[in-house]
Amino acid sequence: MKSGSRLERVLRSGRFAVTAELNPPDSADPQAVYDHAVVLSSVCDAINCTDASGANVHMSNVGVAALLARAGYDPVVQFACRDRNRISLQGDVLGAAALGVKNVMCLTGDGVQAGDQPEAKPVFDLDSITLIRTVKTMRDKGRFLSGRPIESPPKVFIGGAENPFAPPYDFRPLRVQKKVQAGVDFIQTQYCYDMPRLREFMKQVCDMGLDKKVFILIGVGPLRSPGAAEWMRTNVPGIVIPDAIIERLNGVEKKKQRTEGKKVCIEIIQEVKEIAGVSGVHVMAYKQEELVAEIVEQAGLLPRYWSREPETASNGHVASRN
C-alpha cells in the first residue's frame, strides 16, 4: 500500500472501482461542498476535486479536498500545471497530504483560453508527466526536486489522465507507458462515448502489459440534451462525442432526452466493465450530480463496500501491481 486510501484499497482488492467528480462551488461556504458530496458519497469510492477545470475559477482543489477528507470521504485532489509552478505544486502536495488527502491526480490542465479569464498568464512550468515524477520523488525518495529532504514524505496514491479519443491515437497508449515510467499508480480517462476507439486503445494497452502496471478507470457521464452535447464538444477541450450519439438523443421527444442520455451512459458503463484491463469507471456528471447515484445503481455497481476493509487480493495479477 502506498497511501492506504480507500481508492487504492478497492483497486488492489481487485474490485471494480467507481470514482465521481464533484463540481466545486462558487462559494466560501463549506456546506456547499457537503451538499454536492452527499449525493455522491454512498455510490462511489473516491471523489475527484477539480483544479479550476476548463480554466474557470471555483473553490480551490485543496480547499474542497480538505473539507471532504475532514468529513471522512476519500478525495482525489487534482493538480493542473496551468496555474502553479514547481515551487507551488510541491508545497500544495505536502499541504494536501497534511490535511488528510491521500490521492493526487497530476494533470496538464486546460489552456486559459477555455475559461472566462482568457487574459490570465498560463504557467506550465512542469507538465503532467514531470509532475507525476516529481510527486513520486517526494513520496518514494523523500525529497523535493531540488534534492532537499522532506521530513515526513506525502503518502499519496498518484493518478494521471489520458484521452484515448484525441489524436495522435497510436501515441496514446505509449503516453500511458510514459506515465507508468514516471510513476503513476492509476489513470482516469476523458469522457468515453466512442466504444470502438476505447476497445482499440485498451487492446494496445493490454498488449503492452500496461494493465498489469497501472489501474485504468474509464471516464463516463450522462448527456443532458443534444444541445448540451453539442456545447460540450465544441467548448470543453478534449471531449469527443460522435454524431451517432447526438442523433440518438435527437431521435427521442424533448422530455425524454435526459433519460435517454442517462441510458446511453449506463450502456457505456456496462460495455466498459467487460473490457479487459479496465479497473473501474470515473463518473463525471457536469451540473447533474443528482444523476450519478441513479446511474451507478442502474449500471449494477452497487453496493459500494467502501466502509469495509477489503478482502485480501484473490487474484494474482492485482496483487503484483506494486
Place this chain on the structure above:
Amino acid sequence: MRRLQNRPHLLEVAYDATEKALQPFKKVLKPGGKMEKVFVKGEKLTKGMIFDCRMCGDCVLHSTGMTCPQTCPKTLRNGPCGGVRPNGHCEVKPEMMCVWVQAWGRSQKMPEYGKQILTIMTPVSKNLAGTSAWINDLNSDKVKKVPTGWSEE
C-alpha cells in the same frame, strides 16, 4: 525553410553531424565565454528559421521528432495534452496544427533518434533561456539541466 521540418531524417543526420563537428572545439566553447554570443546569434538565425526556436537553451529537438516543444502553447516537453482536436489541431490555437501530433508523426520517420520520443524529458531550466543550447550540450558536466532531486528510475 520551415518545410525542412518535414524532412526529419535529413535533420537528424544534420544534428548528428553538427554534434560531431563541434566536439573538437569543446575547450574553447564555454558557457558565458567569448564564443557564446556568436553561437546564440547563429542558433537564433538557423534554428529560428527552421524550427521557430524559442532559445530555451536546453535543446531536445532530436527527442521530439525535430519539432520544437517550446512552440507548443503549453510548452509541453512530454506532450501531447488531452485537448488535441479531432482534426489534429491545437486546443489553445485552433488554427494551428498540434505541435505534438507533428512531433509524433515526424519521429516515426527518424530511424536514429525517433524512439527518444518515448523517454521522459526533464522540465526545462528557465535560467538557461537565451543561452546557446549547443555550448550547454558540450559542457553538460558544468551546465545544470536536470534538477538535483530528479530521480530516474
